[in-house]
Amino acid sequence: xxxxxxxxxxxxxxxxxxxxxxxxxxxxxxxxxxxxxxxxxxxxxxxxxxxxxxxxxxxxxxxxxxxxxxxxxxxxxxxxxxxxxxxxxxxxxxxxxxxxxxxxxxxxxxxxxxxxxxxxxxxxxxxxxxxxxxxxxxxxxxxxxxxxxxxxxxxxxxxxxxxxxxxxxxxxxxxxxxxxxxxxxxxxxxxxxxxxxxxxxxxxxxxxxxxxxxxxxxxxxxxxxxxxxxxxxxxxxxxxxxxxxxxxxxxxxxxxxxxxxxxxxxxxxxxxxxxxxxxxxxxxxxxxxxxxxxxxxxxxxxxxxxxxxxxxxxxxxxxxxxxxxxxxxxxxxxxxxxxxxxxxxxxxxxxxxxxxxxxxxxxxxxxxxxxxxxxxxxxxxxxxxxxxxxxxxxxxxxxxxxxxxxxxxxxxxxxxxxxxxxxxxxxxxxxxxxxxxxxxxxxxxxxxxxxxxx
Numbered sequence: 001x002x003x004x005x006x007x008x009x010x011x012x013x014x015x016x017x018x019x020x021x022x023x024x025x026x027x028x029x030x031x032x033x034x035x036x037x038x039x040x041x042x043x044x045x046x047x048x049x050x051x052x053x054x055x056x057x058x059x060x061x062x063x064x065x066x067x068x069x070x071x072x073x074x075x076x077x078x079x080x081x082x083x084x085x086x087x088x089x090x091x092x093x094x095x096x097x098x099x100x101x102x103x104x105x106x107x108x109x110x111x112x113x114x115x116x117x118x119x120x121x122x123x124x125x126x127x128x129x130x131x132x133x134x135x136x137x138x139x140x141x142x143x144x145x146x147x148x149x150x151x152x153x154x155x156x157x158x159x160x161x162x163x164x165x166x167x168x169x170x171x172x173x174x175x176x177x178x179x180x181x182x183x184x185x186x187x188x189x190x191x192x193x194x195x196x197x198x199x200x201x202x203x204x205x206x207x208x209x210x211x212x213x214x215x216x217x218x219x220x221x222x223x224x225x226x227x228x229x230x231x232x233x234x235x236x237x238x239x240x241x242x243x244x245x246x247x248x249x250x251x252x253x254x255x256x257x258x259x260x261x262x263x264x265x266x267x268x269x270x271x272x273x274x275x276x277x278x279x280x281x282x283x284x285x286x287x288x289x290x291x292x293x294x295x296x297x298x299x300x301x302x303x304x305x306x307x308x309x310x311x312x313x314x315x316x317x318x319x320x321x322x323x324x325x326x327x328x329x330x331x332x333x334x335x336x337x338x339x340x341x342x343x344x345x346x347x348x349x350x351x352x353x354x355x356x357x358x359x360x361x362x363x364x365x366x367x368x369x370x371x372x373x374x375x376x377x378x379x380x381x382x383x384x385x386x387x388x389x390x391x392x393x394x395x396x397x398x399x400x401x402x403x404x405x406x407x408x409x410x411x412x413x414x415x416x417x418x419x420x421x422x423x424x425x426x427x428x429x430x431x432x433x434x435x436x437x438x439x440x441x442x443x444x445x446x447x448x449x450x451x452x453x454x
Contacts, residue, residue: 056188057175060195064171067195068164068204070437071444072107075201078445080106087450093117096124097206099156110448111163112156116206119144120155129292135301137284139240140208159206166210167203171195173217177224178416181377189419190412193432198439199409199454201447212241213410219248220379223255232276239280243298244407247386249277251379258378302394307402312392316362319400323359326352351398354452358401361454365408372417380413387411406454 080103092098097112097120098105112120118136123144127133140162148158171191178187194200202209215238222231231252239245252274260266289295310318365388373381388411396402408414422429447453 056184060171060175060188060191063192063195064168067200067440068167071201071204071440074441074444075110075448076103076107078448079110082445082449084450091117091450093121096120096155099154108156108160110450111160111204112206113447113450114452115208116159119159119206119208123148123155127291129294129297132301132304134288134292134294134297135304137208137239137241137243137298138287139237140211143211144206156206160204163204163207163210166214170203170210170213170217173214173221174412174415177217177221178419180224181380182416182420186416186419186423189422189429190415193415193418193436194412196433196436196440197409197415198436198443199405200440201444202406202409205447208241209406209409212238212245213412215241215245216248216410217412220251220383223252224379226255226259228252228256228270228273232273235274235277236280236283239277240284243281244387244390246277246281247383247390249274250386251383252277254379254382307394307396309393310395312389315392315395315400318395319355319359319362322398322400323352323355326355350452354399355401357454358399358404361405361408362401365411365414368414368417368421371421372413375420376413376416380416384411384413403454 091114093112097117098109100108115136118133119141122133122136122138122141127138143162144155144158147162148155151158151161171194174194175187175191178190203213204210215234219231219234219238222228222234235245235248235252237245238248256271256274257263284298285295288297294300369381369384369388372384376384388408391401391404391407418432422432443453
C-alpha cells in the first residue's frame with residue numbers, strides 16, 4: 001500500500017507557492033462563497049457556483065478534444081491531396097508503418113512518420129548495434145509491441161491509441177495540478193495552450209511525447225502530495241522513455257525538502273525513492289552493456305544525427321550563426337533557385353527554415369521561462385530550466401538546435417507561464433490562440449506529407 005507523507009511533512013508548508021489565486025479573505029480568514037450561489041455584483045443575477053466552476057473545465061475539454069479532430073482532419077487532407085513525395089526507402093517502413101491504403105491510409109499512415117518508423121522497427125525487430133536504434137529508449141517500443149498483440153499486430157494503430165490515451169491522461173493531470181497550485185481559470189488556459197500548441201500533433205503520433213508528458217505530470221502530482229514511492233516509479237518510467245526523465249529528480253528533490261523546511265537533517269528513508277529516477281537510466285545502461293557491451297550506446301548513437309557535446313552558450317551561438325549565414329546564402333544571387341525548387345532535407349532552404357524555427361522556439365521558451373521565474377512554484381521553474389537547457393549540451397552539426405521545438409512541447413510549466421501572462425490580457429489570449437491554431441494546421445500538414453518539422 002502506498003505510503004503517503006502527511007501534508008507539510010516535518011514542519012514544511014502545507015501548500016506550495018503560487019496557490020490560492022482566487023481566494024478572498026476577511027480578517028485573515030478565508031471566506032467561502034454562499035452555499036450554491038455566487039454573486040457577480042450589485043443587482044446581478046445569482047449564478048450557480050457549480051455551473052460557473054464547470055466553465056473552465058468545459059473549455060479545457062473542448063480544446064483538448066476539438067484540437068484532435070482538427071489535427072486528424074488536416075493530416076488526412078494533406079496526405080490525400082498532396083501525398084508523400086519520393087523519399088529514400090530507408091526512411092520508411094511500408095510493411096508495418098504504412099499498413100493502410102486509400103482513405104484509411106491518408107487518415108492513419110501519417111502518424112508513423114520520422115521517429116514513428118524507428119519505434120515501429122524496434123517494436124518489430126528489437127535493437128541492433130550501430131544502426132542508431134539504441135538512441136531510442138525502450139519503454140515506448142515495448143508498449144507498442146505488447147499493445148500490438150491486443151490489436152492484432154497493428155503497431156501503427158497501437159501507437160496512435162497509446163499516444164491518445166496518454167494525451168487524455170496528461171490533460172487531466174495538468175488540469176488537476178495547475179488547479180491546485182493556482183485556480184481553475186489558469187488550469188483551463190494551460191490545457192488549451194497545450195492542446196493548440198504548434199507542435200501538439202506529436203501528442204497523437206507514434207512518438208514518445210504523450211507518454212513522457214503523462215509520466216512527468218504524474219511524477220509532479222505524486223511528489224507534490226508527498227507520495228514518494230509512486231513519484232519515484234513515475235520518474236523511473238519517464239527515464240526509460242527519454243533520457244531527460246532523469247531531470248525529474250530536480251522537482252522531486254525540491255518538493256521533498258520544501259516539506260522539510262529546507263533542512264538536510266530532516267532527510268529520512270523517503271529520500272531513497274528519489275533515486276528511482278536514476279535507476280531507470282541504469283536499467284537501460286545495463287541492458288545495453290549485456291546486449292552490446294556498450295552501456296553508453298544510447299549516447300554514441302547520436303552521431304548518426306551528427307550530434308556532439310558542447311556548452312549551452314556554444315550551441316546557442318552556433319544556432320544564431322547558422323541562421324544568419326543561411327539567410328545570407330539564400331538571399332544571395334547564387335541561391336536564387338531556391339524560390340523555384342522544392343525544399344529537400346539537407347538543402348540550404350531546408351536547413352535555414354529549420355534553424356529559423358528552432359531559434360524562434362528557443363527565444364519564446366526562454367522568455368516564458370524568464371516570465372514565470374517569479375510567478376511559478378519553484379519546482380516548476382527549476383524543472384523547466386533544466387529541461388530547456390539539457391538539449392543545448394548536444395548540438396547537431398548543421399542544425400544546432402535540432403528538434404528543440406519538439407523538446408519544449410513536454411515542458412508543461414511554459415504553458416502555465418503563458419496562461420499567467422494572458423490572464424489579464426484578453427487580446428493577448430486571442431492572439432495566442434489564433435497563432436497557435438494557424439501554426440498547428442501548417443505544421444500538421446507538413447508532418448503528414450513526411451516533411452521534417454522538429
